[in-house]
Amino acid sequence: MIQSAQVASKFTLFTHHAKTFPDLVTALRNSMLRAGVFKDEKTAEEQVIQVLNFDIHLVKDFRGRRYIERVTECIPIRNKNMYTFDHRKEKTLEGKLDKFMDNATNYFTKITDKENYRYVNIMEYINDTYVLTNKISDYNLSEMRKNMDENDQEEFDKFVEENWGTASKDAMQVVSVAAGIGPVNSETKKRGRKPKNSI
Numbered sequence: 001m002i003q004s005a006q007v008a009s010k011f012t013l014f015t016h017h018a019k020t021f022p023d024l025v026t027a028l029r030n031s032m033l034r035a036g037v038f039k040d041e042k043t044a045e046e047q048v049i050q051v052l053n054f055d056i057h058l059v060k061d062f063r064g065r066r067y068i069e070r071v072t073e074c075i076p077i078r079n080k081n082m083y084t085f086d087h088r089k090e091k092t093l094e095g096k097l098d099k100f101m102d103n104a105t106n107y108f109t110k111i112t113d114k115e116n117y118r119y120v121n122i123m124e125y126i127n128d129t130y131v132l133t134n135k136i137s138d139y140n141l142s143e144m145r146k147n148m149d150e151n152d153q154e155e156f157d158k159f160v161e162e163n164w165g166t167a168s169k170d171a172m173q174v175v176s177v178a179a180g181i182g183p184v185n186s187e188t189k190k191r192g193r194k195p196k197n198s199i
Contacts, residue, residue, distance in 0.1 A: 002032060005051040010147075012051065021055050021072045021119045028052075042116065049076045049117045053140060068130075071123040075137050077116055082106050135164040 005012035018024035028048045029041060038044035052074040059069045083106060087099035120134040136144075141160065145153050160166065 002028065002037075002047055002051050021057075021074070024055060025049065025052065025074075025117070045116050046076075049074060054122075055119075067125055068123075069125050070121045072119050072121050073134075073136060073140065075118050075120065077118060132163050135160075135166070 001012065001014055016024055016027070018027050025045060025048055029045045032038050032044045032047065033041065038047070055072040055074070057069050057072065058066055060066045083103050084099065087096045087103075090096045090099055122132065122134055122136055124131055124133050145156060148156060
């Protein structure tokens, strides 16, 4: 499921029985390790995180009523290369050693740091009503818009503006400046449903 979701698919839906989002990531990671797909926990977890955009968690209360308890977004943490080559500028052995130790500290922090993702609840069921608790990440907002026609994009942008007070980045005019030339307007081909004709 993880492998098929990584290539040649627009989206993947599946069910699970994890109680929390971290439990879901751990269960999928461990399944991949048991299946022999990966040998390293961190690599397996990174693959799982790339696939999990949203978790829609349902619960069944004591009355037998099923409802969506929360919608959670998974946000991968991109590790940046923070190594420096400043040791080449140092004149003394002590200075070079200090720069080496800085790089070594960064390396070991990356190797031992287990945080590959963060997760936020976008919507929660609180006191018999659904409450938007956090904004969807700009990346996922942008990906959502790519699959909408112009009418849907307009409604979606209104929704984002009303609920989070910010326009999605794609809704803002994108200005490209090339070699001192003014804004470049380029028409992109829209995907998805055709616009609704007004009567």
